[in-house]
Amino acid sequence: MILYIDTSSNYLYTGVVENGEIRKEIKKEYGHRLSEVTLPEVVSMFENTGITPRDITKIIVVNGPGSFTGIRIAISIAKVYAWTLKVPITTITSLEAMAVSSEDDTVKVPVIDARREMCYAGIFSKDNEVILKPCYISYKNLQQQLEKIENYKIISNDGEKIQLNKPIIESYNPDIARITEVYKHKKGINPHAVNPDYLKLTEAEESKLI
Amino acid sequence: MQEKKDMIILGIESSCDETSASIVKNGTEEIATVISSQIDIHKDYGGVVPEIASRHHVKNITIVLEECLEKANMTMGEIDAIAITYGPGLIGSLLIGLEAAKTLSWLYQKPLIPVHHIAGHIYANSLVQPLKFPLLALVVSGGHTELIEMTDHYKFKKLGGTLDDAIGECYDKVARVIGLEYPGGPKVDKLAQVGTPTYKLPIPLKDDSYNFSFSGLKSAVINLAHNEEQRGNILNKENLAASFQKVAVESIVNKTKKAIQDKGTKYLIVAGGVAANQGLRNAIENLGNQMNVEVSIPPMKYCTDNATMIAAAGYYAYLDGRVADLTLNSTSSAILK
Numbered sequence: 001m002i003l004y005i006d007t008s009s010n011y012l013y014t015g016v017v018e019n020g021e022i023r024k025e026i027k028k029e030y031g032h033r034l035s036e037v038t039l040p041e042v043v044s045m046f047e048n049t050g051i052t053p054r055d056i057t058k059i060i061v062v063n064g065p066g067s068f069t070g071i072r073i074a075i076s077i078a079k080v081y082a083w084t085l086k087v088p089i090t091t092i093t094s095l096e097a098m099a100v101s102s103e104d105d106t107v108k109v110p111v112i113d114a115r116r117e118m119c120y121a122g123i124f125s126k127d128n129e130v131i132l133k134p135c136y137i138s139y140k141n142l143q144q145q146l147e148k149i150e151n152y153k154i155i156s157n158d159g160e161k162i163q164l165n166k167p168i169i170e171s172y173n174p175d176i177a178r179i180t181e182v183y184k185h186k187k188g189i190n191p192h193a194v195n196p197d198y199l200k201l202t203e204a205e206e207s208k209l210i
Numbered sequence: 211m212q213e214k215k216d217m218i219i220l221g222i223e224s225s226c227d228e229t230s231a232s233i234v235k236n237g238t239e240e241i242a243t244v245i246s247s248q249i250d251i252h253k254d255y256g257g258v259v260p261e262i263a264s265r266h267h268v269k270n271i272t273i274v275l276e277e278c279l280e281k282a283n284m285t286m287g288e289i290d291a292i293a294i295t296y297g298p299g300l301i302g303s304l305l306i307g308l309e310a311a312k313t314l315s316w317l318y319q320k321p322l323i324p325v326h327h328i329a330g331h332i333y334a335n336s337l338v339q340p341l342k343f344p345l346l347a348l349v350v351s352g353g354h355t356e357l358i359e360m361t362d363h364y365k366f367k368k369l370g371g372t373l374d375d376a377i378g379e380c381y382d383k384v385a386r387v388i389g390l391e392y393p394g395g396p397k398v399d400k401l402a403q404v405g406t407p408t409y410k411l412p413i414p415l416k417d418d419s420y421n422f423s424f425s426g427l428k429s430a431v432i433n434l435a436h437n438e439e440q441r442g443n444i445l446n447k448e449n450l451a452a453s454f455q456k457v458a459v460e461s462i463v464n465k466t467k468k469a470i471q472d473k474g475t476k477y478l479i480v481a482g483g484v485a486a487n488q489g490l491r492n493a494i495e496n497l498g499n500q501m502n503v504e505v506s507i508p509p510m511k512y513c514t515d516n517a518t519m520i521a522a523a524g525y526y527a528y529l530d531g532r533v534a535d536l537t538l539n540s541t542s543s544a545i546l547k
Binding site: 035036037038039040043053068069072073075076077079080081083084085191192195196198202203204205208 | 254255259261262264265268269271272273275276286301302305306308309310312313314316317535536537538539540
């Protein structure tokens with residue numbers, strides 16, 4: 001039984017998947033309340049289905065990119081859970097989750113706005129192979145990369161302002177069954193080493209480099 | 211008669227730049243403590259950078275917890291409750307400890323005890339000797355300067371606090387003016403020991419309140435250094451440190467003295483990182499002797515941020531019925547109640 005948690009955006013996306021089927025999932029916008037509600041929501045999901053913490057055989061947690069504080073909520077919960085109950089754990093990026101959740105019909109470009117004309121993005125083939133590794137990139141640069149591609153779709157979080165010349169943008173709706181199916185065999189990592197991958201330095205570190 | 215069962219509490223603290231876990235028995239007996247400090251990381255920036263601190267907390271949290279359990283030779287199953295600093299502090303930092311504590315509380319079905327960081331500093335004293343009431347607590351640290359009256363366990367009444375900068379913050383700023391590396395507070399204290407207070411600086415907030423103010427004093431030091439430089443005078447660092455320390459300590463002692471007189475205090479405890487300051491320690495001890503007040507200052511390891519004090523305070527919070535559910539959230543500006 002797989003536990004999936006993602007708090008990298010304004011939404012809580014969590015689910016418990018057994019044999020490829022969703023036992024229970026929660027997809028809800030919480031914004032700044034994520035720190036307060038994430039664990040209670042996970043607990044309610046367990047209680048409503050009669051699942052106990054020890055029934056979980058794998059944890060898949062999203063390690064970013066996205067909201068720095070948000071990412072750390074799911075990571076803190078997941079790594080403590082995996083460490084103390086010795087549950088295998090692995091991380092995936094929010095951009096991978098966005099790509100595999102979308103229909104396999106064309107090249108997929110998940111984009112998360114990072115303000116100041118920058119974004120986090122990746123480019124994936126329709127079979128979800130990496131074309132451009134998840135990165136912190138300017139919209140301008142991303143636009144240039146996309147000009148080489150004939151057909152593609154942009155996937156983004158609902159309500160986010162994406163500064164790209166593409167009229168149709170697909171709203172991200174995680175397919176938790178699919179995500180866990182694709183990544184269930186991804187190599188586990190030591191819980192101590194489960195950390196966010198922000199893809200961006202802190203402002204203090206950036207200004208130190210200048 | 212049934213013997214009272216011991217209570218083993220796991221404390222977690224991550225409010226600033228120290229990730230700490232500690233196991234304490236019955237609020238008084240430290241079993242094991244682990245502290246992962248980020249001082250060396252923040253040194254390059256001249257102070258704590260909140261986002262960098264948060265990033266290190268999340269990296270360290272399970273390692274610190276594991277080391278603490280190993281050091282205690284215990285398992286999570288032997289822990290009776292989890293005490294967590296919910297505030298005040300840096301919100302991103304606090305959240306790491308909070309989520310870890312909530313997760314452990316859920317997985318092991320143990321009570322979650324919310325602890326105010328200042329309550330932790332005060333209860334650091336109970337690791338040395340039981341608190342005696344009524345007491346007056348002087349809390350001095352990088353983030354706090356407060357006078358708190360306690361009539362019993364967990365009965366706090368804030369008499370006054372700083373209106374602007376905390377004393378420790380002011381020390382660090384003065385250290386920077388003198389050219390000392392972060393954290394410079396303890397270095398200013400050392401220099402002050404060998405200097406003479408030759409520079410004239412204003413005593414802050416000479417009023418009838420129990421409040422403090424250090425931003426004016428900080429500005430006065432900055433201006434003084436600037437003016438000396440303009441005049442081509444070489445700044446005597448030792449003397450500047452001594453001059454600053456004299457005024458800063460005097461301001462704290464004056465307000466503490468007033469509180470002792472007004473409240474008829476017989477027992478004074480000092481808490482927080484700046485309680486390690488030799489100048490302040492001496493002055494407070496003299497004040498205690500003068501006014502016939504017993505003074506308790508915890509050893510250095512309990513003065514700076516640590517989870518031992520959180521577990522100790524957590525014990526008394528639990529006895530006071532303070533248990534939180536899993537919706538507990540961190541808050542950067544929690545009021546001590």
